[in-house]
Amino acid sequence: MIDILKKNLFKIIAVVLLIVLIGMVVINTASKKSSNPLLSNNITFKVQRGPLIISVTESGTIKAREQIILKSEVEGRTSILSLIPEGTRVKKGDLLVELDSSSLLDNKIDQEIRVQNAEASFIRARENLAVVENQAESDIDKAELKLEFADQDLEKYIEGDYPNQLKEAQARITLTKEELTRAKEQLKWSVKLSEKEYISKTELEADELAVTRKALDLELTENDLNLLENFTYKRNFRQFESDAKQAGMALERTTRKSKADIIQAQADLRARESEFKRQKDKLEKIGEQIIKTKIYAPADGLVIYATSAKRGGWRGSTEPLDEGQDVRERQELIYLPTASAMKAEVNIHETNLKKINPGLPVTITVDALPGKIFTGHVTHIAPLPDAQSMWMNPDLKVYNTDIFLDSNDEALRTGMSCKAQIIIEKYNDAIFVPIQAVLRVAGEPTVYVSNSKSFEPRKVKIGLDNNMMIRILSGLKAGEIVLLTPPLSSAGIGVEASSDKPAGQTSEPRVQADDRDTEKKERPRNRQHQREGRENMTDEQRKKMREKYEKMTPEEREKLKKQFRGKNN
Numbered sequence: 019m020i021d022i023l024k025k026n027l028f029k030i031i032a033v034v035l036l037i038v039l040i041g042m043v044v045i046n047t048a049s050k051k052s053s054n055p056l057l058s059n060n061i062t063f064k065v066q067r068g069p070l071i072i073s074v075t076e077s078g079t080i081k082a083r084e085q086i087i088l089k090s091e092v093e094g095r096t097s098i099l100s101l102i103p104e105g106t107r108v109k110k111g112d113l114l115v116e117l118d119s120s121s122l123l124d125n126k127i128d129q130e131i132r133v134q135n136a137e138a139s140f141i142r143a144r145e146n147l148a149v150v151e152n153q154a155e156s157d158i159d160k161a162e163l164k165l166e167f168a169d170q171d172l173e174k175y176i177e178g179d180y181p182n183q184l185k186e187a188q189a190r191i192t193l194t195k196e197e198l199t200r201a202k203e204q205l206k207w208s209v210k211l212s213e214k215e216y217i218s219k220t221e222l223e224a225d226e227l228a229v230t231r232k233a234l235d236l237e238l239t240e241n242d243l244n245l246l247e248n249f250t251y252k253r254n255f256r257q258f259e260s261d262a263k264q265a266g267m268a269l270e271r272t273t274r275k276s277k278a279d280i281i282q283a284q285a286d287l288r289a290r291e292s293e294f295k296r297q298k299d300k301l302e303k304i305g306e307q308i309i310k311t312k313i314y315a316p317a318d319g320l321v322i323y324a325t326s327a328k329r330g331g332w333r334g335s336t337e338p339l340d341e342g343q344d345v346r347e348r349q350e351l352i353y354l355p356t357a358s359a360m361k362a363e364v365n366i367h368e369t370n371l372k373k374i375n376p377g378l379p380v381t382i383t384v385d386a387l388p389g390k391i392f393t394g395h396v397t398h399i400a401p402l403p404d405a406q407s408m409w410m411n412p413d414l415k416v417y418n419t420d421i422f423l424d425s426n427d428e429a430l431r432t433g434m435s436c437k438a439q440i441i442i443e444k445y446n447d448a449i450f451v452p453i454q455a456v457l458r459v460a461g462e463p464t465v466y467v468s469n470s471k472s473f474e475p476r477k478v479k480i481g482l483d484n485n486m487m488i489r490i491l492s493g494l495k496a497g498e499i500v501l502l503t504p505p506l507s508s509a510g511i512g513v514e515a516s517s518d519k520p521a522g523q524t525s526e527p528r529v530q531a532d533d534r535d536t537e538k539k540e541r542p543r544n545r546q547h548q549r550e551g552r553e554n555m556t557d558e559q560r561k562k563m564r565e566k567y568e569k570m571t572p573e574e575r576e577k578l579k580k581q582f583r584g585k586n587n
Contacts, residue, residue, distance in 0.1 A: 061503050062468065063452055067496035070448040070489060072482040073439045074373060076419075078364030080384065080434040082355030083422060086317060087324070090345045091310045092117055101341050104323045108315045114352055117345070119311040122304055129301045136294040143290040147283040154276030161272040165265035172258035180251055187243040194239050198232035205229050317356050322432045324350035358426045362394065364438050365404060365416035373442045373482060374399065380421050385435045387427075394423040396440060443482055449496055450487040456480060457504040468499035
């Protein structure tokens, strides 16, 4: 604590010395102007030497360094039924917010019916798969048996039926031949007996007829053998062979069809199972959503509404969090600080990035705590510009920066406005002049120095500035008089052209310089006002503005950009 007081005391003394030094310079300058007409007709400054602090001052917001951000995790939009008062100290497990769950409860009942239907379809598909598998096995067995019988019939005909039929036909031929021979012998004896008239003519004719019959029988049996060998065998063989082949093809068709039926049944089962699982997951998700309608404190802490903690923006444009208000999914509702350590969040303009690095010391003043000065250090600078500010104004690029406070104070609260002075450099002995005294001529930093008759340009080497004073590294000495309103017409045309016309003989540069000073004062104020207006916009307002911007024609967009530039300039 003593070290902090010493640091603050040193800073206060440095500021007081700087003010006294500037006052003495103004008094000395005023006394010299009365005796020197050149000085009395122009605004001048006496080059100073002494302590100089280079710093950047930005407005920001106090926030807890470590905090839990509680968001609405209910899908879509819902309304707040109950809300714990802001500023309440809560314990872990306390109910903070309750959201409307009536529609979710209705959806849960409908989803339970869908789950039951999906489960029934899944069971039916599972049993159908068992039936299809059983039927497929039966069909395949039947087809295999038919093929087996067809193969046996073919083998039986080739090795059994046909040889038997062939032997039978050959046997009949042999028997018929024997019978024909006997009939012929009988006829031969009958002819001899008929010649001796031992038998009648009728008996002889009967024997002749018997020979003719046996001859015909022999011819028929031989034809039967010929038919069997050349026609019947071939036909029956082809028939049995075809039956076996058809049975084999039928087995293949049955096997393929059975596999296809099984695959289809399995696919249907998987689809029903997936649908059942999806419907169950939906039911579980609805149950989780119902649980998420009640937000409990995950740790002990102080309740801070997110709408109160957000900094910047158009005053009054953010609707305070309250019961009955609609909230969207992922919307921040409550900040719950988990530690007493605090930080300041500020936006650094891109022109100051090259000056600022993590670790730089910072002095912080809080609007709500006048007279108190806090110290801290820069801990983090965002690698990319703030997207929200850049979307609202493409020409404005600021970088979110975190500043950790070195000490804690119970009076600090999240959401308090503050000003942070980032100390870039401290010089105990430096030569400096006001920043408006330095002008770039032909790209070189130049000041106009009094030589008792006129003001002549002189190139100088400059260091850092604090938006008021700029450090002179070389080219000037303490006590020299410089012109605070250098002729702006000299910038960019070269040193020779600017030195031909002594400064201070025309009022035009002075008017331009005055305009430039006024512009420098107004521009940060306008930018700050615009930035505050943009940052306090609600998400719904940003969405409407974005949709309006997307519907604009290219000409309207260009006109809008020119309006933004005009406001910023």
